[in-house]
Amino acid sequence: SQQGEEDPQALSIQEGENATMNCSYKTSINNLQWYRQNSGRGLVHLILIRSNEREKHSGRLRVTLDTSKKSSSLLITASRAADTASYFCATDQAGTALIFGKGTTLSVSS
Amino acid sequence: DSGVTQTPKHLITATGQRVTLRCSPRSGDLSVYWYQQSLDQGLQFLIQYYNGEERAKGNILERFSAQQFPDLHSELNLSSLELGDSALYFCASSVGLAGAAETQYFGPGTRLTVL
Numbered sequence: 001s002q003q004g005e006e007d008p009q010a011l012s013i014q015e016g017e018n019a020t021m022n023c024s025y026k027t028s029i030n031n032l033q034w035y036r037q038n039s040g041r042g043l044v045h046l047i048l049i050r051s052n053e054r055e056k057h058s059g060r061l062r063v064t065l066d067t068s069k070k071s072s073s074l075l076i077t078a079s080r081a082a083d084t085a086s087y088f089c090a091t092d093q094a095g096t097a098l099i100f101g102k103g104t105t106l107s108v109s110s
Numbered sequence: 111d112s113g114v115t116q117t118p119k120h121l122i123t124a125t126g127q128r129v130t131l132r133c134s135p136r137s138g139d140l141s142v143y144w145y146q147q148s149l150d151q152g153l154q155f156l157i158q159y160y161n162g163e164e165r166a167k168g169n170i171l172e173r174f175s176a177q178q179f180p181d182l183h184s185e186l187n188l189s190s191l192e193l194g195d196s197a198l199y200f201c202a203s204s205v206g207l208a209g210a211a212e213t214q215y216f217g218p219g220t221r222l223t224v225l
Contacts, residue, residue: 092210
């Protein structure tokens with residue numbers, strides 16, 4: 001079962017623009033993670049944000065978490081062609097399992 | 111390169127057959143996780159092992175089984191294969207057993223095609 005749902009399903013932007021992806025989830029969480037997947041390859045961890053944190057930064061990435069709205073957003077600033085990938089949010093459920101959403105497919109054109 | 115290795119990269123087999131997928135975690139990681147990724151189901155957590163013992167179970171079918179060996183590598187066994195088992199199977203590893211509370215490092219995956 002999917003815990004997180006990303007929005008939009010697909011996003012196309014030009015290089016240099018910002019990309020924002022949203023994730024909504026259904027039940028209370030302790031942690032939320034964002035992962036990137038290049039076509040058909042393994043997932044790469046981007047950021048982990050805990051339920052007592054509101055915002056976290058890593059390079060060009062900014063993640064926010066609003067536990068009252070059960071939502072998170074991932075902002076990629078100054079996008080590059082190399083950012084083209086699928087982005088997944090993943091939340092915890094009953095402790096150890098990571099439950100992934102269906103992902104947002106980002107396409108950055110030059 | 112995450113440091114997690116998976117073999118084989120591709121596997122093509124027939125319905126009713128049995129296959130074994132292998133995973134070696136990053137050096138020092140004690141937890142291994144198995145995930146299945148398909149177009150219709152997305153990324154599904156299957157099972158977690160920590161230091162040789164099963165720790166958590168997800169949507170793993172009874173036809174599937176896994177184990178983690180003393181050297182910490184893990185194997186996922188899929189039997190009585192059906193067409194719907196065609197998917198990408200990922201292994202991930204992490205340092206502890208916190209699962210969703212820590213970074214998981216994913217391998218490149220094994221693409222299974224059942225004909």
